[in-house]
Amino acid sequence: MITLYDADRCPYCARVRIVLAEKGVEYETVEIDLDARPAWIYEKNPLGRVPVLEEDAFVLPESAVINEYLEERYPEPPLWPADPGERALARLLVFRFDEFSKPYYSLRREEEGARERFDLALGGLDALLDAQPFLSGRAYGLADIAYLPWVVRARDRMEVELEVFPALAGWLERLAARPAVAAELEVVASS
Numbered sequence: 001m002i003t004l005y006d007a008d009r010c011p012y013c014a015r016v017r018i019v020l021a022e023k024g025v026e027y028e029t030v031e032i033d034l035d036a037r038p039a040w041i042y043e044k045n046p047l048g049r050v051p052v053l054e055e056d057a058f059v060l061p062e063s064a065v066i067n068e069y070l071e072e073r074y075p076e077p078p079l080w081p082a083d084p085g086e087r088a089l090a091r092l093l094v095f096r097f098d099e100f101s102k103p104y105y106s107l108r109r110e111e112e113g114a115r116e117r118f119d120l121a122l123g124g125l126d127a128l129l130d131a132q133p134f135l136s137g138r139a140y141g142l143a144d145i146a147y148l149p150w151v152v153r154a155r156d157r158m159e160v161e162l163e164v165f166p167a168l169a170g171w172l173e174r175l176a177a178r179p180a181v182a183a184e185l186e187v188v189a190s191s
């Protein structure tokens, strides 16, 4: 059995929850209180962060690495493009995620100029989604899952208007039709 050390409010955990749901993998969760983390979480992850995935004696932190592991361990349905070039570009987006999250967290801290910087980052995603249907390329996949939790939280909790980014808004609407994503939208609405 897989155990996910998890926190409802954590968008990095949401990445892993979505992949587990897409792949229909059964798992149990241990909810970690991020405001009072148990000391033992450092034995699972020396950085003390969630998510952490555990399968018997195997323990793995880092959402992007966990999702790569799940993709290899449970290959169906595939969440990376079959084409090597398309896959590499999708991985590049995940690799450069900090370029998106930096202005996001800056906006959350209400720093000066953050809204403009985050709008620029959203504009970058919008332009990409104008050119291709998904961040992962021609089909939905791990790059979409890597960004979606922050886009949802920006819209629902930080009063970010997505209407000015029509391709991005359309992408979110299409993804919301997927049960794995709809379940996450409910987590955000109820937490």
Ligand SMILES: N[C@@H](CCC(=O)N[C@@H](CS)C(=O)NCC(=O)O)C(=O)O
Pocket: 007, 009, 010, 011, 012, 013, 034, 047, 048, 049, 050, 051, 061, 062, 063, 064
């Ligand atoms: N790079 C990590 C980031 C995980 C992360 O920052 N998780 C947050 C919760 S959303 C956390 O555990 N924060 C506690 C801390 O930073 O001490 C990943 O992708 O899994």
